[in-house]
Amino acid sequence: MAEDTGTLGRSAAVFKASMQWRRLKSHFFVVLGLLSVLLGVVALLVLLVDVIVQGSGWLDWQFFTSFDSRFPARAGIKAALFGTLYMMVFTMLLAVPIGVMTAIYLEEYAGDNWFTQFIQVNIANLAGVPSIVYGLLGLQVFVRIMEMGRSVLAGSCTMALLILPIIIVASREAIRAVPPSMREASFALGASKWETVRHHVLPYALPGMLTGAILAAARAIGETAPLITIGALTFVPFLPEHPLDRFTVLPIQIFNWVSRAQSEFHHLAAAGIIVLLVVLIILNSVAIYLRQRLRTRY
C-alpha cells in the first residue's frame, strides 16, 4: 500500500513537470504561428515597398497615355492597359455565360449518373492544369486551326478556357447554397423548373457567382505564360481596333521592361507592377462589395 501511494505521489510530480512542458509547447506553437504569419506579411511588404520606391516616380499621366518607346521617359503602358482591358471584356463575355449555364445544368438538371460524375471529375482536374498547357491548346486550336491569328479574340478564348473551371466551381457552390425550400415553394405555386431557376435560384446565387467570376478575372489578368505561347506581342504601338487585331497585355509589357539593359526600364516595370496591383485590388474590392451588398438584398 505504502508503495502505491508512493507511485501516486511520483506520478503527480511527473504530471506537474509535464504540464509545464506542455504549456511551453503551447507557447512555442503560438510563436511559430505568429512567425509564419509575419513571414508572409513582411515578404509582401518588402515587395510592395520596393516596387513603390522604384516605380512611383514614373507614374504620371504620360505613362498611361503613351505607347512603349526606346526612351524610358516617353514610354507608357497605353497599349498594354487597353490590350488587357479588351482581352478581359471578351474573356468574361465568353466564360461567364458558359460557366454559369454549365453550373445551372449540373446543379439543377443533370441526374446523378456516371456521365455527370465524369464531367465533374474533369472540371476539377481542369482547374489544376498548368496555364501553359492552355496556351499550347490555344495556339493550336484558336490561332492555327480556327485561324484567329495572334489576336485579342484568340487570347480571350484561351483565357476563357483557363478560368471556366473556376467560374463553374464557384457558381455551383453558389447555387448549392440556395435552400431547397425556396425551390419547393416555387414549384408548389405552379412555377416551371426554368421559372424557378430564373426567378429564385439565380437571383439568390448571383452574389456568389459574381464573386467567383471577378476572382477568376483577377487570375486571368495576371497570367503571362499562355499569352506568350499564343504569341501576344511585345512592342505594339497602336490600340487593337477589332477582336482579330494584334495586342499586348500588362504582364508581358512588364516582363519586357524588366529584361531591358537600361536601368530606367526597370523603374518603368515597377510602375507597371503598381498599375497591375491596383487593378487587382480594385477587382477584389468590387468582388467583396458585391458579395456584401447583394447578399443583404435577397
Add this chain to the structure above:
Amino acid sequence: MPATMRMSRRRFNIAAAGLAGFALLAACGGDNGESDGELKGDIIVDGSSTVFPITMAAAEEFSLKHSGVRVSVGVSGTGGGFKKFAAGETDISDASRPIKPSEAEAIAAAGFEYIEIPVAYDGLTVVVNPDNDWVDCLTVDELKKMWEPAAQRTITNWNQIRDGFPDLPLDLFAPGVDSGTFDYFTEAIVGEAQSSRGDFQASEDDNVLVTGVSGSRSAIGYFGFSYYVENTDKVRGVPIDSGNGTCVESTFATVADGSYQPLSRPIFIYVRKDAAERPEVDAFIKYYLSKEFTPLISSPEVGYVQLGDDVYAALTQRFANRVTGTLWPNGAEVGASLDRYMQ
C-alpha cells in the same frame, strides 16, 4: 416578391443589351482600306530578343513618319521566330544568328522565299567584378580552358587559369543554353556550338548575370554588348587576345572595325520576299537601312554597333534587287566578314 422579380428582370435586360452591344462592336471591326498615297497596313515582326531593341527603334521611328503603318514586334527567340516565319505568321523575323539549314528547308517547304539582311554587330563581352585586380586580359585559350566541357568540376579556381592568378574560386555566369549568345560564345571559344561546361549559373535574363558578376569578387561571365555598355559601373569588361598577342577591348570602334575578335557577331533580319512587295514593308526595310536610321543603332538607347555605310548601301541595293537565300550555308561562322554582301 414582385419587387425582386422586376429588379432581376431589369438586370437581365441590361446584361442582354450589353452582350448585343459587344457583338455589334465585334462585327464592326473592319479591314484597313488603302487611302490616297499615304502608306497603310500592318507589318508583323517576331524573333530574337537580342535584335528586338533595334527593330523596335526602327518601328518607333518609322511609325512617326507613317502613322498609317502599324509595326508590331514580338520576342519569341531566334528559333521560335523562324518557326512563326515558316508558318507564314510573320513578315519579318529577327535573328541573332544566320538561319540554320533546317529552318531554311522549312521555309522552302512552306513555299516562299526570304531576303537575308545583316543589320548590326553585337560584341559579346567577357566581364569580371570591378574589384578583380588580377585580370587585365584573357586569351581565347584561357577562356577555352575555363569554359570547355572538360573543365566541368576540374577547373574551379582562378590559379588554374594562369600562373600568378590568386587562389580564388571561379564563379561562372553565362546566358542560358537556349540563347543565341550561348551558341555563339561556345562556337567562338570552345570551337563547337552548344559545347560548354554545365556547372555555371545560367540565366535567360542578362540583368541577372550583371547582378551576379557585380556581387562576387571572383566572378566572371559574358553577355551582349548592350548590357555591358549600360552597366560599366557594375562590371568591368575584359580585353580579349585572339591569339596574335594584342589585347582588344570591346568598344563601339573595335567591334565596328572588326578588330574585336572572335566575339563580334553580325545580327540579322529576314524578310519574306512576297511581303517585301507590299509598299509598307518595302518602305520599312529601306528606312531600316537608311542613313537616317542606322546611326541610331549605336545610340545608347539601342546599344549595338552599326555596320559601315558602304555595307548598308550594298544591302539596300541587294534588297531592291530582291536577292534571296542565305550567304551562310553552314550556319554561323566565327570572325566572318560581311564583305560577302558587297558583290
